[in-house]
Amino acid sequence: MVEINRDELSQAYSQLKSTQSQILQQEKLASIGQLAAGVAHEINNPVGFISSNLGTLAKYVDRLKGFVEYQTTLLETLGDPEKLTALKEERQHQKIDRILEDLADLITESLDGTERVRKIVLNLKSFSRVDQADQKMADINECIESTVNIVWNELKYKAKVIKEYGELPHTLCYPQQLNQVFMNFLVNAAQAIEKQGEITIRSWLKDGFIHVSVRDTGSGIAAQNLHKLFEPFFTTKEVGKGTGLGLSIAYDIVKKHNGEILVESEVGKGSIFTVKIPVLEKNDA
Numbered sequence: 576m577v578e579i580n581r582d583e584l585s586q587a588y589s590q591l592k593s594t595q596s597q598i599l600q601q602e603k604l605a606s607i608g609q610l611a612a613g614v615a616h617e618i619n620n621p622v623g624f625i626s627s628n629l630g631t632l633a634k635y636v637d638r639l640k641g642f643v644e645y646q647t648t649l650l651e652t653l654g655d656p657e658k659l660t661a662l663k664e665e666r667q668h669q670k671i672d673r674i675l676e677d678l679a680d681l682i683t684e685s686l687d688g689t690e691r692v693r694k695i696v697l698n699l700k701s702f703s704r705v706d707q708a709d710q711k712m713a714d715i716n717e718c719i720e721s722t723v724n725i726v727w728n729e730l731k732y733k734a735k736v737i738k739e740y741g742e743l744p745h746t747l748c749y750p751q752q753l754n755q756v757f758m759n760f761l762v763n764a765a766q767a768i769e770k771q772g773e774i775t776i777r778s779w780l781k782d783g784f785i786h787v788s789v790r791d792t793g794s795g796i797a798a799q800n801l802h803k804l805f806e807p808f809f810t811t812k813e814v815g816k817g818t819g820l821g822l823s824i825a826y827d828i829v830k831k832h833n834g835e836i837l838v839e840s841e842v843g844k845g846s847i848f849t850v851k852i853p854v855l856e857k858n859d860a
């Protein structure tokens with residue numbers, strides 16, 4: 576009698592412990608999200624005026640260039656030959672022609688750079704909106720896209736990423752949380768690929784459900800592990816690489832959306848993780 580109680584107690588205790596750390600992890604993700612959104616907001620402003628100033632600078636440089644050309648032609652016809660030679664030498668010495676040529680390239684490159692920063696900031700913002708808890712109408716394809724951009728560094732060396740987005744209606748959901756689901760799938764897919772492979776992201780609408788699948792050509796999952804995937808702390812990865820929380824968090828998020836996650840896998844061939852969530856109109860909530 577006492578034995579059974581103690582068993583139940585220890586089971587309840589370990590369940591409590593795992594729930595607690597799951598909550599901790601979610602809290603941590605939420606605060607990282609808030610931090611990222613704050614930083615993104617702060618970066619946005621300076622990037623805005625840098626890029627606007629660079630645009631103006633490009634126009635000014637163009638004018639200066641035109642003026643220098645004009646002055647040169649004028650001096651050729653009017654100038655005192657001696658002074659003209661001196662001027663030409665000085666121009667050569669200061670490498671003015673090269674500088675004028677280079678200036679435009681420098682500005683174009685800098686504008687490219689600020690554009691890239693702007694995009695990263697945009698992705699960070701949509702990925703980690705401060706309004707974490709907010710349910711809103713969202714375009715799931717946009718969610719996928721911003722998540723892909725966020726984890727691009729983890730993917731790019733491992734896999735060719737193929738995107739097959741279908742047309743989707745906007746749906747009422749928790750977009751940042753779904754981003755987390757996609758992120759977990761994508762990172763898992765990349766980690767399952769040992770050297771080089773393919774990751775295919777598909778989205779489609781069927782029977783009132785939005786489907787998103789992430790397919791990889793990685794290791795696949797052993798049959799005896801399939802039913803454990805969504806347990807908190809189940810991981811086959813070495814310490815530091817896996818926490819075993821990704822899929823359990825994904826499971827909770829998808830459940831909250833009244834959806835489900837389907838897994839197909841073949842050892843040595845790869846896996847497909849599919850999320851299925853119902854399309855919701857604003858007034859369905």
Ligand SMILES: Nc1ncnc2c1ncn2[C@@H]1O[C@H](COP(=O)(O)OP(=O)(O)O)[C@@H](O)[C@H]1O
Binds near residue numbers: 763819
């Ligand atoms: N795409 C995949 N290919 C192979 N195994 C996978 C894949 N996704 C998940 N798994 C298996 O499921 C386990 C749990 O995944 P997850 O909850 O994300 O935790 P973690 O990635 O931290 O290990 C992984 O350790 C791995 O064994």
Ligand SMILES: [Mg+2]
Binds near residue numbers: 759762819
């Ligand atoms: Mg994972």
